[in-house]
Each structure stands twice: as C-alpha cells, then as structure tokens.
Amino acid sequence: MPDQAAEQVMDLRIEGLDAEGVGLASRGADRVRIPGALPGERVEAIPARRHRHRVEGRLLRVLEPAPERVAAPCPHYGECGGCSLQHLDYPAQLAFKRRRVKEALARAGVTVDVPSVIGMEEPWGYRNKVDLSFGHDPSRGVRLGFHRRGRWHEVVPAAGCLIAPPELLAAVRAVEGWALAHGLDAYDPRTHTGFLRTLLLREGRATGQRMVALVTAGAEALPGAGALREAVARVVPGLRSLLWVVNEAPSDALKVDRVQVLWGEEAIEEELGGLRYPVAVESFFQTNTLQARRLLATVLELAKAAPTDGVLDLFCGVGTFALALSPRVRNVVGIEWVEEAVQSARRLAEAAGFSNARFLAGPVRLLLPEAAAGLGGVDLVLLDPPRSGAGGKVMRKIGRAAPRRVVYVSCNPQTLGEDLVHLLPFGYRVNQVRALDLFPHTPHVETVVRLERTGR
Known part of the structure; x- marks a missing residue:
C-alpha cells in the first residue's frame, strides 16, 4: 500500500x-x-x-x-512568532521591502523612483520595548517567553532573543525565579484562570532609563513585592520604573485597570528631536529609537516647512512630528484619538514654549474640517495613520482642505496605496518616496511619501 x-x-x-x-x-x-x-x-x-x-x-x-x-542565528527561529525573515540575508531583506513599496504604489497608479531602503548598520538588539507572556512549562513551572507560532497559548523561552537588548532581558530570569519561589501560576486565556499574565520591558535608548512592568490578573496585594523589587533592581541597570499592573479583562490584550509603583517612577523618558518624551506602560513610542530618529529627519526633509506654513498633523500620537515642526512654521494643529496621548503632547508643547502648537482629541475624520478652517489656510498636512490606513473619508477630506503639500507616513504599503487612490484625483502627484527599515528580520517597512498639489 x-x-x-x-x-x-x-x-x-x-x-x-x-x-x-x-x-x-x-x-x-x-x-x-x-x-x-x-x-x-x-x-x-x-x-x-x-x-x-x-x-x-x-x-x-x-x-x-x-x-x-543564511542560517538563522536565533535559537528560537521557526518556533517564535516573530523575526520571520531571519533566513534571508539583510541586504536581500531591504531589497524585498523596496519591492513591496514599489508594487503597492504601482497598484495605486503611481510611478516614482523608490530609493534603496534605509536600513540599520547593526540590525540586532534594536527593540526598546519587549512584551513577554507567562506560560506553564511542565518541567519547571512558570516560564516567560514569546507566543509560539501557530499555538498562541504556548510560549517559547525569551532567553537568546537577538532583537531585544540584554539589559532588558536580564529581568526575565529574576522574575521567573521570584514567581517560582512564591508558587505563582500563569494566567490561562482559554480558561481565564491563573495570576501572572505578561511582563512588559521598556527602555529609553538615549536616556538609559528602563522599566519593568508586571501585568497580572486582579488581586488585593502582590505576593512578595519586596522580593520582586530586590531581584529586579539587582540585575537591571538603569532601572527607573518597576510597576505592578492589574488587568482584569478576559482577553490577552493589555488593559490597565490599576497601576501600582513598586519602585521609582510611573514612567521613563526617551529623547527624540531634542525633546524628552514620557513613556508609560501604555504609551505608543516607536520601538526602534535609532530608526525613529532617521524617520523624523526624513519627515522634516520631505515636509520642506516654511515659517508661513499652517500645518495639520493627523494621527499625531504624542506629537513627535508636530512638536518638531512647531519652531519652523506659523501654526500646527495635531489631531489624535487617544486622549492620554493628546494630554502628553499638550504638556510637552507647554514645557517647550511652543505656543503655536495645539492638540485636539477625537476622530480625525470629524475634527479635520474644523481644524483646517481654524488654521486660516492649510499649507501642509502630515499624517501617520495606523496599519489599517487613514481611510477614504479622511483622504477625501484632506483633498478638500487643499493643502499645497502632503507627507504621508505609512507602516503598511498596501493601505498606503489604497489611501492614495482617494487623494490623487484632487490634483496631487507623488514626487518623493523614502522607505526605512524599523523592524529588521520582519516583512514590515515604513514608507514616507511626499505629494504636491499640481491642480485639479
């Protein structure tokens, strides 16, 4: 047979x-x-x-x-759900990402030169944020690691991860030892039982400050909090923030119901473009600081801001682009859905003395027309939407606002192309493209596109 x-x-x-x-x-x-x-x-x-x-x-x-x-250097390659391109040498990864951008633009009817992707001299150890999950290891009990590819309820050990800095990973063994010593079990998202959920590690590359945040299910007190403080402080250099975060939601997504500072401050700081940004547990900040600097420099280069410009910064987050543009332009208005990010941007603008920068909280598609009218003329629109893109409604409202220049920052070439289809009929032409590699060894690529209005 x-x-x-x-x-x-x-x-x-x-x-x-x-x-x-x-x-x-x-x-x-x-x-x-x-x-x-x-x-x-x-x-x-x-x-x-x-x-x-x-x-x-x-x-x-x-x-x-x-x-x-090439031989993938990570011992967990193939098991872990990340770094899926380790078997492709780095110059070929950059060439693949360039093709992705060119093909997405071509589908949108855009023919333009796409220069080589701006890569990293050292494409390892670049992440300033690491999310680890607790799982159960039959041989030793609680283990911290990354979700196993195709089996999200299992974890692959974090030890040996090559894109995370060793100074942050030093916390892993200390936290595992503390959990085993106190008999604590891992949360099971299938049965919604157990205590230990995730460990969030963050660092400020420019400041050297580090955060360790333990995320658990609900409890009145954290067992062995003093022992955890001692264990983590002993092995993590530059520790500024040790937090206990309670997440009572049944899903795996991070939801902060309560934060208790076990040691230090509630946030760390990172420096970008001459400003210091507070980075809390839930804060969005680019996970590759070196390439984030290059991204900011690229946006400023393509924006070609003038002192008379009125600027809209859409999906502005904590205001990274808007605050960098503020000293160079007449006025800038940032719009962001997340209220906490807007409050942070306002505080940063006030501390820097940028009286010409305003930030609005709410949906971009609803606030855009009012913000454009309040500027008394829009010269430049900058947008940095999520992976799902800005959407046709937002792009058409940008077209109706008729800025002379648009700079679109995209983390997804496919939705970038789809969005451009809605803007091009308003008389815009793509005349410059830059692509940057913020996530080596993954298929992701960041793209910055500059458009000019040539008429309609």
Missing part, C-alpha cells in the same frame, strides 16, 4: 514572496504558500491546510538553496 505521507510531499520551485515574506509556488491550479522558503529555491513541502485553490504548506527541506539564504 503506498505511503500516504510520501504521496503528499510536494516538490516545488519558489517563484516569489508575498507581502508577509512567505514563499509562493504554483502546483497545478493551486497557489502554495511555504513559510521559510525563498525565491528561486527548489523545496520539498507538505500541505498543512487547504482553502479552495490556496494551500498552506510546511517546509520539509531545501533541495536547492537561494544564494541569499
């Missing part, structure tokens, strides 16, 4: 990569996705899932490797 497993083995030639960096091949009428495979390679794989003519495959072995293939 023939071996069914052997019959399922597919011998495939990889034709390209999709937007997630997954290898693509054809087999009859089927389109096959093979994680870990590279263009030009001949591989053996087996089907894992099928949906109509789309097959999700599992790589068995590489028969003919591509010249760009």
Whole structure:
C-alpha cells in the first residue's frame, strides 16, 4: 500500500514572496504558500491546510538553496512568532521591502523612483520595548517567553532573543525565579484562570532609563513585592520604573485597570528631536529609537516647512512630528484619538514654549474640517495613520482642505496605496518616496511619501 505521507510531499520551485515574506509556488491550479522558503529555491513541502485553490504548506527541506539564504542565528527561529525573515540575508531583506513599496504604489497608479531602503548598520538588539507572556512549562513551572507560532497559548523561552537588548532581558530570569519561589501560576486565556499574565520591558535608548512592568490578573496585594523589587533592581541597570499592573479583562490584550509603583517612577523618558518624551506602560513610542530618529529627519526633509506654513498633523500620537515642526512654521494643529496621548503632547508643547502648537482629541475624520478652517489656510498636512490606513473619508477630506503639500507616513504599503487612490484625483502627484527599515528580520517597512498639489 503506498505511503500516504510520501504521496503528499510536494516538490516545488519558489517563484516569489508575498507581502508577509512567505514563499509562493504554483502546483497545478493551486497557489502554495511555504513559510521559510525563498525565491528561486527548489523545496520539498507538505500541505498543512487547504482553502479552495490556496494551500498552506510546511517546509520539509531545501533541495536547492537561494544564494541569499543564511542560517538563522536565533535559537528560537521557526518556533517564535516573530523575526520571520531571519533566513534571508539583510541586504536581500531591504531589497524585498523596496519591492513591496514599489508594487503597492504601482497598484495605486503611481510611478516614482523608490530609493534603496534605509536600513540599520547593526540590525540586532534594536527593540526598546519587549512584551513577554507567562506560560506553564511542565518541567519547571512558570516560564516567560514569546507566543509560539501557530499555538498562541504556548510560549517559547525569551532567553537568546537577538532583537531585544540584554539589559532588558536580564529581568526575565529574576522574575521567573521570584514567581517560582512564591508558587505563582500563569494566567490561562482559554480558561481565564491563573495570576501572572505578561511582563512588559521598556527602555529609553538615549536616556538609559528602563522599566519593568508586571501585568497580572486582579488581586488585593502582590505576593512578595519586596522580593520582586530586590531581584529586579539587582540585575537591571538603569532601572527607573518597576510597576505592578492589574488587568482584569478576559482577553490577552493589555488593559490597565490599576497601576501600582513598586519602585521609582510611573514612567521613563526617551529623547527624540531634542525633546524628552514620557513613556508609560501604555504609551505608543516607536520601538526602534535609532530608526525613529532617521524617520523624523526624513519627515522634516520631505515636509520642506516654511515659517508661513499652517500645518495639520493627523494621527499625531504624542506629537513627535508636530512638536518638531512647531519652531519652523506659523501654526500646527495635531489631531489624535487617544486622549492620554493628546494630554502628553499638550504638556510637552507647554514645557517647550511652543505656543503655536495645539492638540485636539477625537476622530480625525470629524475634527479635520474644523481644524483646517481654524488654521486660516492649510499649507501642509502630515499624517501617520495606523496599519489599517487613514481611510477614504479622511483622504477625501484632506483633498478638500487643499493643502499645497502632503507627507504621508505609512507602516503598511498596501493601505498606503489604497489611501492614495482617494487623494490623487484632487490634483496631487507623488514626487518623493523614502522607505526605512524599523523592524529588521520582519516583512514590515515604513514608507514616507511626499505629494504636491499640481491642480485639479
């Protein structure tokens, strides 16, 4: 009787990569996705899932490797859910990301030169924020790590992670030891039982300040709080903030119901563009400080701000771009949905003496027309929307506001292209593009596009 497993083995030639960096091949009428495979390679794989003519495959072995293939250095590569491009050498990663941007713009009908992606000289240890989950290890009890690929309720050990700084990862062993010593168990999101949920680690690269935040289910008191303070302070240099965060929500997403400072301050600080930004547990801040500096410099270069400009900064967060532009322009108004971020931006503007900067809290699509009218003329619109994009309504309202220049900062080339389709009919032309790698060894790429109004 023939071996069914052997019959399922597919011998495939990889034709390209999709937007997630997954290898693509054809087999009859089927389109096959093979994680870990590279263009030009001949591989053996087996089907894992099928949906109509789309097959999700599992790589068995590489028969003919591509010249760009390298040995992934991380001991958890393939198990951990992150860093899925470690098997592709870094220059080839940058070339792949450039193609992603070019293809997304081409689908929007934009033909423009896309220079080489601005990469990192050292693409390891770059993250200033690490989120770890507690899980149960049958051999030793509680363990901290990253979600296992395809099995979100299991964790892969954090030790050996190459994109996290070792000064932050030093907290992992200390917290695990404290949890084991006090008999504490991991929270299970399937049954909503257990106590220890996540460990959030943050650092200010420019300031050297570090935060360790323990997130748990609800409790009146934290067992062994003094022992935790002692254990963490002993191994984490520059510790400024040790927090106990209570999250009583059933889901895995971070929801802060209560914060107790166990040691130091409630926030750390990071420096960017000459300003110091407070970074709390829930604060959004770019996770790659070095590339965030380059991103800010790129935005300022493409904005070409003038002293007479009225500027709208949409999806402004804590005001990073608006505050950097403030000394260079007549007036700037930032709009952001998250109230806490707006309050932070207002405090920073006041501390810096930027009286020409205002920040509004609410939906961009609702506040944009009023903010534009209040400026007495919009010369420049800057927007940095989430991965889902700004959306057609916002883009059309930008078109109706008729700024002379638009600078769009995107973390998703696909939604960037979709958004541009709504703006181009208002007489805009893309004339400059820059792409930056803020997340080496992943398929993600940051894109900055400058548009000018040439008429309608």
